Every structure is written in C-alpha cells, then in structure tokens.
Amino acid sequence: MLAPERYQQILGRLEAHGVVRTIDLAKALEVTDETIRRDLQILETEGKLTRVHGGASNQKSSFELRSFNERQNLNIGAKQAIAKAALSLIRPQHTYAFDSSTTALALIALLPNLPYRVITNAHAVMEDLKNKEAIELISTGGRYHPKTNTYVGGDSMQALSRHKVHAAFISCIGFDAERGASEGFEEQASYKERLAVLAEEVILLVDSSKFESRSKTFYNIFSHFFCISKQHKSIFSIKKIIIHSCIAW
Numbered sequence: 683m684l685a686p687e688r689y690q691q692i693l694g695r696l697e698a699h700g701v702v703r704t705i706d707l708a709k710a711l712e713v714t715d716e717t718i719r720r721d722l723q724i725l726e727t728e729g730k731l732t733r734v735h736g737g738a739s740n741q742k743s744s745f746e747l748r749s750f751n752e753r754q755n756l757n758i759g760a761k762q763a764i765a766k767a768a769l770s771l772i773r774p775q776h777t778y779a780f781d782s783s784t785t786a787l788a789l790i791a792l793l794p795n796l797p798y799r800v801i802t803n804a805h806a807v808m809e810d811l812k813n814k815e816a817i818e819l820i821s822t823g824g825r826y827h828p829k830t831n832t833y834v835g836g837d838s839m840q841a842l843s844r845h846k847v848h849a850a851f852i853s854c855i856g857f858d859a860e861r862g863a864s865e866g867f868e869e870q871a872s873y874k875e876r877l878a879v880l881a882e883e884v885i886l887l888v889d890s891s892k893f894e895s896r897s898k899t900f901y902n903i904f905s906h907f908f909c910i911s912k913q914h915k916s917i918f919s920i921k922k923i924i925i926h927s928c929i930a931w
Contacts, residue, residue, distance in 0.1 A: 768851060849881060850878065864898065
C-alpha cells in the first residue's frame, strides 16, 4: 500500500472513531509501527490530526503553525535589529548554518558577498544567496515542507554531520525559562537540536515576544550558545539553558 493510500485509511478511521492507536493501524494496514508513526508525524505537520501517546486524535491542537509568509511579516523591526547585531559575529573563511526562520533570513539579507560557507535547510536562504558567487552555498536536502518553506527529514539531518560548522544561527517559535526553545513540529525541532550538537557555537536569534511562549515541540541546545536581544542590542553569553536573566528583555 502506497503512502497516500495509508493516509486516507488513517484519516478515515480517525473520522469514524475520533482516536486511533498506532499498533491497531499497523496491524490493519500491514506495515510496521515505525511506518505508522512516520505517517502520523507527516499528517500532523499538515494539520490533519494531533498525535497523542500511542496514536493520534482528531482533536485540534490549540497551537497553530504559521506559514513562512505570515511569519515574515511579524516583528520586522525587531528582526532587523537582531540581524544587525548578529552580523558582527560572522567572519569570512568560516562555515555557518542557518535555519529556516524569518529572523535568520533577515541576517542573510545583510550578508556581503564574501567567502563564507553557508549550510541551510531553508529554501528562502538559498534563493537569497544564489547570486552571491563568493559564498559557497550548501543545501541539506530533504523533504520539502511547503508551509514553512523548509527541507526536513533524515536526509537533511545526515547532511549536517558531513560538515564542520563554526556557528549556527537559529531561532524558535517560543522560549520558555524552564523547558527551553520550542518549534511548531517535531522534524523542525529535531533538525535544530542536531544542529546545536554539531556546531561549535549556537546563536539563538529571538526577540522578547518569544519569551514565556511555548509551541508544540521542545528541543535542547546542548552546547555553549549566545542569545541576542533587540532591546539591549548586545550579545549575552549563556551556559546551557539557564536564561532567567534574559526574561526581562
């Protein structure tokens, strides 16, 4: 059975029963539990169901994932101020990774045409840099996620591990003092978590609207990282996830 056929079967059972279990779906559709979990993850990113422990529910989540175009029009002044502060951290002859956040894209727009290596899973970043010939541009590849203009999945994760990354510039949908950064769907969170492990430094690009906000999926930033604030227009060096001093921004 092809994936689109499985999706129809899953959604049909969900509409009939309200809740479905992974093990029941795997048995009925004659595939592995892992295949069903992957199917549920894809359907959740498309907004068609909500995953719960052991299966899925048709109950809508209170969190709504905004599209790339919607996010690009939010807090423009803050993103531009953060981008200007972050630009001072970039040096030629280094390798930098950028996520698919609109804050990272604001920084990309300021990059001069100098010899950097740029690694990204963001379609918009590639479009912005494709005509800057001095910059070596590397796409992670992966499955395209239209709503976020992002490439995700196992291919993008594997591509990251092939490169030495001096610094990663990432943002998030929410940042909670206790649980850390959060993203709109699991594959995006997993990508950023992997990037944070591989990069020598992680620069978290956030404005004050992200603090004390939570989305659906949390990810850990294991390495030493920087947090850039528009309000202070400066860079704070922070160890691990202890950021209580940042909450007042």
